[in-house]
Amino acid sequence: MLKNQVDFKKKGTVFNIQRFSVNDGPGIRTIVFLKGCPLSCSWCSNPESQNRNKELLFNVKNCTACHKCETMCKMDAINFNLDNRIDKDKCVNCGECVESCYPGALVISGEEMSVKEILDELNKDSVQFRHSNGGVTLSGGEPLLQEEFALELLKGCKTMGFHTTIETTGYINRKIVEEIVPWVDLVLLDIKTMDEEKHLKYIGASNKRILENAKRISDLGINTIVRVPVIPEFNCDKESIYNIAEFTKALGNVKEIHLLPYHKFGLNKYECLGRKYNVNDNIKTPSEDVMLELKKIVEDIGLKCNVGSH
Numbered sequence: 001m002l003k004n005q006v007d008f009k010k011k012g013t014v015f016n017i018q019r020f021s022v023n024d025g026p027g028i029r030t031i032v033f034l035k036g037c038p039l040s041c042s043w044c045s046n047p048e049s050q051n052r053n054k055e056l057l058f059n060v061k062n063c064t065a066c067h068k069c070e071t072m073c074k075m076d077a078i079n080f081n082l083d084n085r086i087d088k089d090k091c092v093n094c095g096e097c098v099e100s101c102y103p104g105a106l107v108i109s110g111e112e113m114s115v116k117e118i119l120d121e122l123n124k125d126s127v128q129f130r131h132s133n134g135g136v137t138l139s140g141g142e143p144l145l146q147e148e149f150a151l152e153l154l155k156g157c158k159t160m161g162f163h164t165t166i167e168t169t170g171y172i173n174r175k176i177v178e179e180i181v182p183w184v185d186l187v188l189l190d191i192k193t194m195d196e197e198k199h200l201k202y203i204g205a206s207n208k209r210i211l212e213n214a215k216r217i218s219d220l221g222i223n224t225i226v227r228v229p230v231i232p233e234f235n236c237d238k239e240s241i242y243n244i245a246e247f248t249k250a251l252g253n254v255k256e257i258h259l260l261p262y263h264k265f266g267l268n269k270y271e272c273l274g275r276k277y278n279v280n281d282n283i284k285t286p287s288e289d290v291m292l293e294l295k296k297i298v299e300d301i302g303l304k305c306n307v308g309s310h
Ligand code: SF4
Pocket: 056, 072, 073, 074, 075, 076, 077, 078, 086, 090, 091, 092, 093, 094, 095, 096, 097, 098
């Protein structure tokens, strides 16, 4: 296949297609969420994104205890004595119990979709993309973990004339950074802390590769905005934000930082996955005053700064 040709049959695992977003790139956007992430931030609001494979979620609030799922499961993986109901060691995420669950207490996160199937979905939004100067955003997880699929999808979007944005952790292969250049209009790059030890402790990986890729992306001249999730007791202080802003300025081509205050919107998903949320209960969303103080630090360094949401 030629470099510019799109492999429309290429398949990947997607866990959501979200329309009418205004926070993830210019205009009104449709976000395609790809499954899988190499990092494990303790505050992650999309924990269902982390596993590359399909995953069964159980929401006890919707369950009417009809026991239909139990009779459907050939793996004997439904156990009413377990808090989360699903025996993870036995469940193969086949989704057969989901079919029988009319109240929607069981849901499979993750669907195999081809580039063509996704482009057909995106095409339904083309008028609003045009009218709002919006487009498509690939998110995750880490969308570039499914490297080949993400690349074909970006190429497909460009052949349709859509503005393309990727939200990335930066924890990606060097090669993919160079390959996506012609197909990406905007990169939203997460930088969470300059402190490698903290990065290892709270995120499960060193920040070295991320910072190297930040330099690479900047040198390639891709339009980039650095995004910082602002997390109390992690990086919600003047020094942490100053260090990120200094680094960003030194990159040369990146002129803007978005500060995204911590929130707890994903909490319920941890319960549905039968996982523990590892952020202290006493940690709250930073106040507007705190966010404005941090914003001023970035602006004083000479960068544009927005306080946004994520
Ligand atoms: S997804 Fe499949 S294996 Fe898992 S509980 Fe449901 S029916 Fe059983």
